[in-house]
Amino acid sequence: MCNCGENLRDQRYTALEKTLKKYRHTTGKIIPVLQEIQDIFGYVPIEAIREVSRELKVPSSEIYGVVTFYGQFHLQARGKNIIRVCTGTACHVQGGGKILEAITDYLGLKDGKMTSDDMMFTLEPVACLGACGMAPVMMVNEDAYGRLTPDEVPAILARYDENRKQKDDEKCIA
Amino acid sequence: MTAITVSINGIKTTVPEGTSILQAAAGAGVHIPTLCFHPDQEVKANCRICVVEVEGRNNLAPACATAVSEGMVIKTATRRVLAARRTILELILARHPQDCLHCSRNGTCELQQLAAEYDVRYNRFPRDEWQLPLDYSTPGIVRDPNKCVLCHRCIEVCTAVQTVNALGLANRGYDTQVVPSIDHDLFESPCVMCGQCIHACPVAAITERDQIDELMEAISDPEKVVVTQIAPAVRLALSEEFGGEPGRLRMEQLVDGLQKIGFDYVLHTNFAADLTIWEEGHELLERLQEGRNLPMFTSCCPGWVRFAEVYYPGLLNHLSTCKSPQQMFGALVKTYWAEKMGIDPEKIVSVSIMPCTAKKYEAVRPEMIDSRYADVDMVLTTREIARLFRMTGIDPLKLAGAFPAPWMGEYTGAAVLFGASGGVMEAALRTVCELQGGTLEKIDFCDVRGMKGVKEATVYLNGKPVRVAVAHSLSNARVLMEQVAAGESPYHFIEVMACPGGCIGGGGQPLTRTDRDRARRMQAIYDEDRGRQRRKAHENQEVKALYQDYLGSVMSHKAHELLHTRYTLKRKNT
Ligand code: SF4
Ligand code: SF4
Ligand code: SF4
Ligand code: FES
Ligand code: FES
Numbered sequence: 061m062c063n064c065g066e067n068l069r070d071q072r073y074t075a076l077e078k079t080l081k082k083y084r085h086t087t088g089k090i091i092p093v094l095q096e097i098q099d100i101f102g103y104v105p106i107e108a109i110r111e112v113s114r115e116l117k118v119p120s121s122e123i124y125g126v127v128t129f130y131g132q133f134h135l136q137a138r139g140k141n142i143i144r145v146c147t148g149t150a151c152h153v154q155g156g157g158k159i160l161e162a163i164t165d166y167l168g169l170k171d172g173k174m175t176s177d178d179m180m181f182t183l184e185p186v187a188c189l190g191a192c193g194m195a196p197v198m199m200v201n202e203d204a205y206g207r208l209t210p211d212e213v214p215a216i217l218a219r220y221d222e223n224r225k226q227k228d229d230e231k232c233i234a
Numbered sequence: 235m236t237a238i239t240v241s242i243n244g245i246k247t248t249v250p251e252g253t254s255i256l257q258a259a260a261g262a263g264v265h266i267p268t269l270c271f272h273p274d275q276e277v278k279a280n281c282r283i284c285v286v287e288v289e290g291r292n293n294l295a296p297a298c299a300t301a302v303s304e305g306m307v308i309k310t311a312t313r314r315v316l317a318a319r320r321t322i323l324e325l326i327l328a329r330h331p332q333d334c335l336h337c338s339r340n341g342t343c344e345l346q347q348l349a350a351e352y353d354v355r356y357n358r359f360p361r362d363e364w365q366l367p368l369d370y371s372t373p374g375i376v377r378d379p380n381k382c383v384l385c386h387r388c389i390e391v392c393t394a395v396q397t398v399n400a401l402g403l404a405n406r407g408y409d410t411q412v413v414p415s416i417d418h419d420l421f422e423s424p425c426v427m428c429g430q431c432i433h434a435c436p437v438a439a440i441t442e443r444d445q446i447d448e449l450m451e452a453i454s455d456p457e458k459v460v461v462t463q464i465a466p467a468v469r470l471a472l473s474e475e476f477g478g479e480p481g482r483l484r485m486e487q488l489v490d491g492l493q494k495i496g497f498d499y500v501l502h503t504n505f506a507a508d509l510t511i512w513e514e515g516h517e518l519l520e521r522l523q524e525g526r527n528l529p530m531f532t533s534c535c536p537g538w539v540r541f542a543e544v545y546y547p548g549l550l551n552h553l554s555t556c557k558s559p560q561q562m563f564g565a566l567v568k569t570y571w572a573e574k575m576g577i578d579p580e581k582i583v584s585v586s587i588m589p590c591t592a593k594k595y596e597a598v599r600p601e602m603i604d605s606r607y608a609d610v611d612m613v614l615t616t617r618e619i620a621r622l623f624r625m626t627g628i629d630p631l632k633l634a635g636a637f638p639a640p641w642m643g644e645y646t647g648a649a650v651l652f653g654a655s656g657g658v659m660e661a662a663l664r665t666v667c668e669l670q671g672g673t674l675e676k677i678d679f680c681d682v683r684g685m686k687g688v689k690e691a692t693v694y695l696n697g698k699p700v701r702v703a704v705a706h707s708l709s710n711a712r713v714l715m716e717q718v719a720a721g722e723s724p725y726h727f728i729e730v731m732a733c734p735g736g737c738i739g740g741g742g743q744p745l746t747r748t749d750r751d752r753a754r755r756m757q758a759i760y761d762e763d764r765g766r767q768r769r770k771a772h773e774n775q776e777v778k779a780l781y782q783d784y785l786g787s788v789m790s791h792k793a794h795e796l797l798h799t800r801y802t803l804k805r806k807n808t
Contacts, residue, residue: 121402
């Protein structure tokens with residue numbers, strides 16, 4: 061069996077079709093459909109919104125409202141690891157801005173992009189992580205890191221960075 | 235129904251169960267401010283400006299969404315209430331652009347009025363404007379999302395009244411926005427540019443695309459011959475902008491005023507409305523005879539045409555191929571009329587004055603160049619013309635009156651009817667019935683008049699029953715279209731106008747809040763029809779001359795070339 065991206069794409073769209081068929085003409089069930097779509101793609105592609113609108117006969121303006129209302133849905137593909145960095149008052153005062161900068165530098169994020177090109181990380185600035193005593197704070201997936209300094213950031217992120225690890229391994233072998 | 239007695243600011247009042255505090259207060263002569271509330275819509279209760287104090291309740295109650303209960307003691311203007319209202323206004327204003335002085339709703343804005351009413355003199359909150367780009371993607375309307383106060387009134391009109399579903403919400407909490415579907419351009423949404431959301435909006439977040447500058451440029455160019463057509467619904471409503479009852483402005487006064495502004499020739503869309511009836515009436519008889527593409531739908535409303543193109547592309551063969559009166563007029567003014575008057579069509583600027591924002595779009599549809607020029611160069615709405623009169627210091631109600639130019643200025647009562655829902659139908663019936671021979675005794679078809687959403691009638695042609703229906707507001711059109719799609723339509727001929735009440739309630743008309751106001755304009759239409767000497771389209775002498783001198787006959791090859799059109803699927807973010 062071929063394992064290339066194309067095939068993966070096909071599989072996802074077959075799954076989408078199946079989901080849509082299941083919910084066809086069930087106008088009230090937008091949220092479960094969207095959840096399944098998010099499970100299939102990792103996010104809710106705009107094209108899928110159009111399909112849901114057609115199949116469930118719900119205006120796309122309404123579906124879009126639901127997708128953007130709930131934090132659980134995402135319109136863009138997200139990276140494998142989610143970095144939440146605090147921009148709350150306490151963290152701000154303790155130099156949270158510098159932490160944010162260190163992260164964007166490490167990930168090479170430009171022009172308001174929030175996901176690294178290799179899809180390894182997505183950065184999400186949040187208002188307050190509720191750990192103000194440890195400011196400045198960031199979380200990678202479920203792990204919290206407090207009293208950070210900018211120079212600690214690359215080492216922490218490298219732990220989650222499979223691509224980088226692989227490259228390092230290759231270097232060792234060579 | 236149980237009667238309930240409450241006290242509002244010490245005034246005892248008795249109202250039926252289920253009445254809101256807002257309604258009860260209005261009945262007792264007590265004013266409570268509102269913003270998200272709209273008299274013809276569902277209660278939304280999202281702005282909270284209407285809060286009042288209710289004895290025994292800890293928090294303030296939104297008057298629009300709280301039903302009265304027996305013995306309720308309500309206070310609408312305590313210190314606490316006024317402070318809350320002012321805080322709400324300060325919060326809204328902190329996000330709102332402060333450019334009232336050059337805002338199109340300066341003087342008619344509900345937010346501006348509230349700020350004045352509640353004496354907001356400073357703002358404790360830091361300014362935090364959206365700074366989003368304006369949406370100029372459609373030729374008909376412009377959205378300024380920065381001005382939106384999130385009342386949801388436009389969403390309701392677009393969704394419930396029009397079932398177009400062009401607008402929706404995005405995000406939540408502080409980040410909530412009203413956006414065209416899936417947050418793309420309005421032109422990529424299913425928007426039909428009917429402009430009903432303009433009437434619904436309390437602020438200037440949605441407005442018509444203003445073309446006054448373009449017009450003034452043409453008028454001031456000595457090389458150009460500026461010719462205008464006026465639609466029937468414009469004159470009736472224009473009086474309201476100058477403090478008169480609907481219909482008080484006489485047509486002669488409007489013609490006079492437009493000539494004073496600098497239009498070289500003033501003509502009438504009504505002429506083309508009569509012409510439409512000749513063509514469309516024959517088309518209907520032909521289809522009835524052949525049993526082809528029935529029911530036939532009228533096609534003079536560009537909002538409706540676009541709705542069909544977006545939502546029912548498989549049924550477009552049911553639409554009459556007749557262009558709207560505006561576009562028939564446009565195709566003729568640079569051909570027939572130019573020839574008659576000996577004017578070089580190249581020099582003609584064809585301006586149309588319409589109650590409608592969708593007409594701005596219709597004029598730029600790529601098909602509309604059958605005169606080999608742009609058939610209609612620009613479209614100004616009733617509101618723009620009112621502004622133009624104010625700018626030029628003309629009060630049209632005070633003018634003596636003047637007459638339209640020849641060849642395309644005559645019109646009958648039937649043409650006037652086009653301005654109200656049911657009017658095209660009534661005008662068509664008057665002619666079609668007489669084309670079968672004989673003279674109609676009663677020419678008022680009252681069944682197709684009024685504000686009911688779907689109106690029906692049966693007429694007999696050659697002894698055979700012909701069932702007709704009239705729908706206004708696109709939600710009603712959708713019902714009739716679904717019947718056709720299911721193969722269950724009992725009708726032969728259907729008139730659709732996108733706007734509630736028809737063009738008298740069009741998106742370019744003086745701002746209109748309720749269906750009551752629309753009904754008053756409708757009455758003015760019927761009054762004018764009754765007052766006209768000729769009331770049937772086929773009695774229009776100038777139209778007869780047009781056929782004799784230029785087109786040959788009804789539905790001739792030339793008539794097809796200039797007066798008919800086609801429709802195509804429009805793929806949008808439905
Ligand atoms: S112009 Fe009409 S169709 Fe377009 S958004 Fe407004 S109400 Fe909806
Ligand atoms: S655009 Fe106007 S009508 Fe629509 S939600 Fe905003 S303020 Fe209300
Ligand atoms: S009903 Fe009249 S005003 Fe409304 S969109 Fe149609 S043509 Fe325009
Ligand atoms: S401000 Fe950063 S955790 Fe609260
Ligand atoms: S008018 Fe009552 S909450 Fe907006």
